[in-house]
Amino acid sequence: MKILVCISNVPDTTSKINFIEGDTQFDRNGIQFIINPNDEFGLTRAIWFQQKQGAEVSVVSVGNASCEPTLRKCLAIGADRAFRVDLEPTDGFQVAQQLQAHCQNENYDLIIAGRESIDYNGSMVPGMLSALLGSSFVTNCVALEITENKAQASREIDGGIETVSCDLPLVIGAQKGLVEEKDLIIPNMRGIMQARQKPLEVIPPTTTETRSEVIHYEKPAPRGEVKLVDANNLDQLIDLLQNEAKVI
Amino acid sequence: MAVLIYAESENNLLKKSAFELASYGRAIADKKECDLIAVVFNLSDPSPLSEYGVNEVISYEDPTLSAFKAHEYGVHLASTAKEMNVDLVVLSSSADAKYLAPILSVALMAGYASNVVALPESYAPLTVKRTCYSNKAFNTTILKNEINIIGLSNNAFGAHKKSTPLSVKSGEISPSSGSLQIEKVEKVTGKVTIADADIVISGGRGLKGPENWHLIEDLADVLGAATACSKPVSDMGWRPHSEHVGQTGKPVATNLYIAVGVSGAIQHLAGINASKVKVVINNDPEAPFFKAADYGVVGDAFEVVPALIEKLKKFQNS
Numbered sequence: 417m418k419i420l421v422c423i424s425n426v427p428d429t430t431s432k433i434n435f436i437e438g439d440t441q442f443d444r445n446g447i448q449f450i451i452n453p454n455d456e457f458g459l460t461r462a463i464w465f466q467q468k469q470g471a472e473v474s475v476v477s478v479g480n481a482s483c484e485p486t487l488r489k490c491l492a493i494g495a496d497r498a499f500r501v502d503l504e505p506t507d508g509f510q511v512a513q514q515l516q517a518h519c520q521n522e523n524y525d526l527i528i529a530g531r532e533s534i535d536y537n538g539s540m541v542p543g544m545l546s547a548l549l550g551s552s553f554v555t556n557c558v559a560l561e562i563t564e565n566k567a568q569a570s571r572e573i574d575g576g577i578e579t580v581s582c583d584l585p586l587v588i589g590a591q592k593g594l595v596e597e598k599d600l601i602i603p604n605m606r607g608i609m610q611a612r613q614k615p616l617e618v619i620p621p622t623t624t625e626t627r628s629e630v631i632h633y634e635k636p637a638p639r640g641e642v643k644l645v646d647a648n649n650l651d652q653l654i655d656l657l658q659n660e661a662k663v664i
Numbered sequence: 665m666a667v668l669i670y671a672e673s674e675n676n677l678l679k680k681s682a683f684e685l686a687s688y689g690r691a692i693a694d695k696k697e698c699d700l701i702a703v704v705f706n707l708s709d710p711s712p713l714s715e716y717g718v719n720e721v722i723s724y725e726d727p728t729l730s731a732f733k734a735h736e737y738g739v740h741l742a743s744t745a746k747e748m749n750v751d752l753v754v755l756s757s758s759a760d761a762k763y764l765a766p767i768l769s770v771a772l773m774a775g776y777a778s779n780v781v782a783l784p785e786s787y788a789p790l791t792v793k794r795t796c797y798s799n800k801a802f803n804t805t806i807l808k809n810e811i812n813i814i815g816l817s818n819n820a821f822g823a824h825k826k827s828t829p830l831s832v833k834s835g836e837i838s839p840s841s842g843s844l845q846i847e848k849v850e851k852v853t854g855k856v857t858i859a860d861a862d863i864v865i866s867g868g869r870g871l872k873g874p875e876n877w878h879l880i881e882d883l884a885d886v887l888g889a890a891t892a893c894s895k896p897v898s899d900m901g902w903r904p905h906s907e908h909v910g911q912t913g914k915p916v917a918t919n920l921y922i923a924v925g926v927s928g929a930i931q932h933l934a935g936i937n938a939s940k941v942k943v944v945i946n947n948d949p950e951a952p953f954f955k956a957a958d959y960g961v962v963g964d965a966f967e968v969v970p971a972l973i974e975k976l977k978k979f980q981n982s
Contacts, residue, residue, distance in 0.1 A: 429911050429931045433800045453912045509769070509776075534798045534911055539778050539815075543734075543766025552844050553734065555763050558905075568847070572906055573759045574859040576851030583843040589763075592912050593905050627775035632804040633796075636937065642944070642954050647963030650975050653943070656959055658979075661941040663863070663920040664887065 417471040417562065418522065421459045422515055422529035422541065423490055424452035425483035429534065435633040442535075442633070451486055454530025458590030460600055461560060462528055463494040469562065471526075472496050476518060478511045480504045484616065491611035492603035498614065503621035506629060508536065512544035513624040519549055524585060526562065531555050531589035539589075546587035554580060555589030667693045668750040670741055671702040671713055671721075672758060678707065680860055681756035683716045683823035688816055689754050690717025690826055691783055696752075700828075703744050703835070705729045705737060714830035716823060722748075724835040731849070734763040735842050742771040744835060745811065752790070753813045757917075758859055765815050775807035778815035781938075798911045799937035817938060818859065818917045858909065861890035863920040864939070866909060868894040870925020870946060870965055874902035879969045880924060886976045892916065894926045910935035925965045928953025945969065 427433070427447045434443040451459065465471040475490040476499040477483045487498040501514045519527060527549075529542040539555075546553030552567075558577065559570035567586045570579045572593065588594075603611070645653045657664045669689045671682035686702065693700040702718045704710045706729055710721040722744050729736060741764070745753060753768065755761040762778065769776040777792050781802070785791045790807045792814060807814075858864060865887070867880040877891075884891045891907060898908035909916045911931040917938035924945045926932060933956050936942070944957040947964050954960045961968055 427797070429798075429934075432930075433797045435801070508766075512766075512770075535796065537779055537796050537798060538776075539762050540766040540769070540776055543763065544770050547767045547770035552842060553763075553767065554844075556759055571759070571763075573849070573851075575855065575857035576849060577906075578849045579847045581845050581847055592908070596905075597899050627769075627807065627809050628777060629806045629808065630803045631791075631806055634802050634804075635800070636802070639956065639958075642957045642960045644954075644960050644962065647961050647968050647971075650961070650968070650972050653959060653961060653972070654975055654979050657920070657941070657943070661920070661958065663941050664976075 417465065417469065417526065418524045419462045419465060419471050419473045419526045419528065420519065420522065420524040421455065421462050421473065421475045421490070421495065422527065423455050423459070423475050423477045423486060424530065424533040424535070425449050425477060425479055425486040426452045426533055426535045429453065433635065439633045440631065449482070449486055451489060452530045452533045454532060454591050456600060457592055457594045458528035458530060458588065459490060459493060459495065460595040461590065463601060464595070465562065466494065474499060474522070476501065476515065478503055478505050478514045487616055488611050489603060491614045491616070492607040493601045494607065496614065498616040499619055500616065501619050501621050507626045508538040508540035509544055509627045510624045511541050512548055514621055515541070515545050516548040517622040518619060519545070526567070526584060526586055526588065527551070528588045528590050531591045542587050542589040549585070549587070551585045551587050552582040553587045554582070557588045557590055558593030560588060560594060665696055665698040666701055666748050666750045667696070667698060668701045668703065668741070668745050668748065668753045669718070670737070670755055670761065670764070671704050671710070672756060672760065673704060673707045676706070676708055678712055680823070681758060681818065682713065684819070684821055685754050685756055685816060686713050686716035686718050687824040687826070688783070688821045690828070692752065693717070696787065701744070701748055701750065703741055710832060711830060714828050715825055717826040717828050719828045719830060721830060721832040722835045723832055724837060726837045728840045731846055732760045733844065733846070734760070734767055735844065736840050738764050738767040738771055739838050740835060741768055743838065745772055751811050753811070755813060755815050757815055757818045761815065765813055769813050772811045772813070773809065774811040774813050775809040776813040776815070777805045777807055779817050780814045781817045781820045783821070795938060798934040799915070800934055819919060819940070820917065856888060856890040858890045858892055858914050858916060861918055863887045863889035863922070864892050864909070864916050864918045865889045865922045865924065866892040866894065866926055866936070867897060867924050868926030869896050876966070877903070879965065882973055883922070883969055886973055886980070894932055923953055924969060926953060927951045928956055
């Protein structure tokens with residue numbers, strides 16, 4: 417089985433977000449970049465298939481050289497090969513098209529991407545990629561089993577879980593639950609050393625179009641001070657929620 | 665030119681989000697002076713949509729469409745959009761709509777922006793404000809295509825009544841394709857889901873153990889609210905991870921969010937930031953949540969929550 421995991425290089429979850437150049441660019445200064453958490457749940461499941469069922473796991477990012485440390489970390493976690501499409505993308509559709517071009521050369525059985533990145537939050541790349549490739553697609557995926565050429569996948573729906581079966585090739589939108597937090601792999605020294613020898617291939621981008629453009633960023637307006645209510649005067653809280661906030 | 669919404673339904677009833685989408689779509693249709701069309705699947709009575717500004721419904725009825733399937737629903741929405749000369753599609757932020765949107769955008773060669781929080785800032789070019797960086801920021805995005813899709817954030821616009829004469833037409837069923845088969849659906853019944861809730865009550869490590877969860881559930885019952893939890897609580901297995909809200913869990917955008925014994929880590933706050941009114945109950949006055957909340961009670965959850973439940977019951981009976 418050939419598996420591809422699509423990796424987005426994102427600011428660490430604890431990052432304070434700032435913008436520069438007249439609020440048109442994200443300020444990367446002092447920010448630590450990590451594997452997008454939803455992608456990491458997917459990568460961990462891919463490594464499980466590699467170890468238990470025999471699979472070759474590749475990872476790919478669309479981005480400039482600054483995402484290579486994150487790809488090396490994926491190799492240290494256990495991926496066999498890495499690809500970087502050498503393009504700083506401007507929207508999700510462009511990423512999906514670049515990934516489509518790569519996938520058409522490689523014939524993957526299973527393609528995993530996080531259901532959304534924690535920076536752009538577009539929720540678009542895995543779905544668009546599946547539509548461009550004409551593959552089956554399951555997003556918000558919380559369980560995945562593969563037998564022969566068939567997959568059984570569960571997705572989180574509003575208020576429950578839906579389980580489906582389908583043929584491969586399949587595109588998955590991964591999230592927490594596909595593996596548990598405690599199953600995430602912290603690379604050991606041996607993995608880190610091996611990662612240096614593993615192939616990381618830079619691929620030239622294909623010609624693609626963009627369909628959207630971010631022209632401005634802003635941060636939420638600062639909040640007013642919290643109104644504290646005495647624990648012995650909860651009637652006041654109910655009064656505030658009813659008459660001031662008007663939510664009950 | 666026309667605006668199209670996918671009005672979601674469940675058990676033959678329109679969902680709350682359908683009315684919010686209709687109201688949002690009507691505001692845009694008025695601005696553009698065009699029709700507002702709704703697509704419904706296996707819904708016997710779409711007439712409530714006319715109360716919220718929809719003037720045309722395309723109704724698809726077929727046993728193969730009884731359960732949501734992203735690919736099949738996308739095929740029918742795309743054919744309606746092409747036939748009716750639609751230039752803007754508005755979808756909700758439900759799990760199903762977010763599943764469908766990218767597939768539909770490829771089918772229609774449409775631009776797509778998710779998590780949109782307000783009416784477009786301009787229509788030529790179509791410019792929308794959406795959340796990014798896990799609710800820590802907003803961005804202004806231009807959608808450049810002839811057809812575009814807006815994914816509206818839950819509770820961002822609200823439902824507003826506006827009666828409109830409605831015509832209903834049956835849509836032509838396309839044959840189903842693809843290998844995907846639904847095997848089973850496990851759904852909690854009789855409980856408000858986080859996605860549909862106006863109020864969410866969330867518990868954190870301050871509750872000390874899963875055996876104390878009745879506090880959260882009782883408070884939720886009184887308010888007709890959904891229950892949620894912080895990341896440590898789901899990681900420790902006190903609650904299923906489907907209840908985990910925060911950056912890597914479910915996003916919450918409700919009218920009222922009450923956090924009990926949740927310290928308010930930056931990742932948790934990111935996930936719930938889009939909620940309108942936030943209340944924190946915590947015995948640690950230094951908990952970061954107090955800096956992000958509108959109302960706060962410094963006190964022991966085991967005393968404050970039962971007292972609050974009693975007072976809310978009295979308030980509701982008065």
